[in-house]
Amino acid sequence: MGDRSKPNKRVTLQDVAQRAGVSTAAVSYVINGGPRPTSPELRARVLSAIAELDYHPNSAARGLRGRRTNTIAFVTYDFLPNESFSSHYLGRMLTALTRELQQHGNYLLMFPLATGDDPTPLRKMLKSERVDGIVARFVQDPPHTDALLEVVQESGTPCVCVERPGDARFGFPGITYDDDEGGALATNHLLGLGHRRIAHLAGDMRYATARRRMSSYQRTIVASGIPFDADISAVANWDIRQARGETHRMLSLPDPPTAIFAASDDMAFGALHAAHDRGLRVPEDLAVVGFDDIPLAHQLTPLLTTIRAPLDEMGVRAARLLTGHTKADPEALVETRPVQLIRRDSA
Template sequence: MIRRRGDLVADDAGRPRRTTLTAIAAAAGVSTATVSKVLNGRDDVGAGTRALVQRLLVEHEYRPAPRRRPPADRRTVGLVFDDFTSPYATELLRGVTDAGTAAGVDVVVGRFSDGSSGYGSGAQWARRLVGAGRDGVVVVTSDLTAQQVAGFSEVRLPLVVVDPVHPPQADVASVGATNWTGGLSATEHLISLGHRRIAHLGGPAGAAVSQARRHGYRAAMENAGLPVDPALVVDGGFGFEAGLDLATRLLALQDPPTAVFAVTDVCALGVVQAARARGLRVPEDLSVVGFDDTYLAPWVTPALTTVHTPLQEMGRYALQVLLRLVEGEPVDPHHVELATDLVVRDSTGPPRAGAAGPA
């Protein structure tokens, strides 16, 4: 005999059975198809109905039925970005999809849910991905909350994070690069050219990658016995606009920098534009170093000196780790950093005579 306990179906032993889509639909007074649309993030459901169904899914602790595992050559994984329009994202995308093709895995690209669709917190986002047929997910540079990570664990959906915004949690597999070493080598290169007033344009102050690159910059300055002028160390964002705005302000100082180490290639291009707007030449009047070595770096004029981050390799490695987790294999260590190295091109050179600053 089956009896109901509250709104949940229970067996004779009083153990709740898995809540079905049919039960959720009945409680909400809608069709099963409507509940399925909500689970899969479809936008053709009214806001009120969506909110009601989402509330019932949470209250009834709905978990999708375990899917029969497809053959290894038919797996589908998700690749989720905060922003997939940047050169950085393009390089990672190529790495993940190349590895997916080699492994016979389909890769579905999406954008990180910020909560506006109702899946930004708890297990709802993870349930949605499971319901959409994902065997695992690679998330790029997203600021995942502990609640979201717990949601993935709750539904047993494997997760790998690439370049996490904050230091990776011990129980979350993640892939990054040697950002501190990259910051060190970029700054040492500028010092070796004779620069002394070297500015650092960082990304968001709380981002782990920004902090690591900034610490590498500071270490190089301190190792060379050079003072770090607080006015030359500024944080903003990873994009072109941040580089343009911050560099415009720095170059307007009474004692401006002779060189700039920017947190990304795109940010560095903003610096170059700011220099040109003031009638300065790169590298004759201002040397500029970027970070990542995306496909833009050798194409621009002057070609950009930058720290090479193995983005495609990071993408391939992330996909390989994810597939190991999907197969139930242990992953140790949980966080891996791939090596960076400096690529010297045309955007750096010695400072103008008399402009280097005190030794």
């Protein structure tokens, strides 16, 4: 497992102080820029000693005395055990998060949890003061995650929720995007193209996100004077195959849809698949709009028209709030970032 011997003796702040001929306090002041002023000469001496000795502050000692770990946890609460890691979707946020954190010497700890998991490990992690804050991605809405949020609150760890509006009762802010706006954008885009028979493929109804996307579709349809038809609104549970099956079913109806708004790109692929099966042209015979904008969306043909959620922006924002590089508006518990219609070839 690599060199187990200790090849290089530890360099401590003491050593630096000695080398620079100053006190340990002075060195600390220089490193941390305060809380007392330092003279330029002293600063120079210390900095060159640090460089010469290749000194790096010990994170444990810092954490103990200074009560900062420079670590943020990303806590997920999924329905399936491995969900968080296997979604292209989440990748965008994690990438943004880690990069933003790295920029200021902070680190990301992964803490995946699945529904039904005991919250004790989370409690333990928080109470051991391992992290300065957490980014919570809980796919369910209140009250299903109350137990977790209570654990977080009780530990006193700063917390920012993502992909949900936060929680007023617990005082946690949330950074989210507007599923309603996304659903409306998608549906209106199809309406604007002249479609009157627009179907919906919905995600797993346990997800708030799935429910919101569906209801905004319904509202938009109805608002435009078209009656809602349950026959062409199907729950496909985020699943490609189910989406394909449901699409086939709907296309076999006496009055088949001419357009489909799928609540995820995956399901949109299922719909495209079905269209392909039947020799339908996209978008001429069947227009398809997805949601998420996963990488595949612009790799498969036809290129998928979809709704893009600002995952990266949300990641960056969450990181900044937690590391204190941006102040949160104490009034606004919810920050909603706009979604975007990405027009490609499928609609």
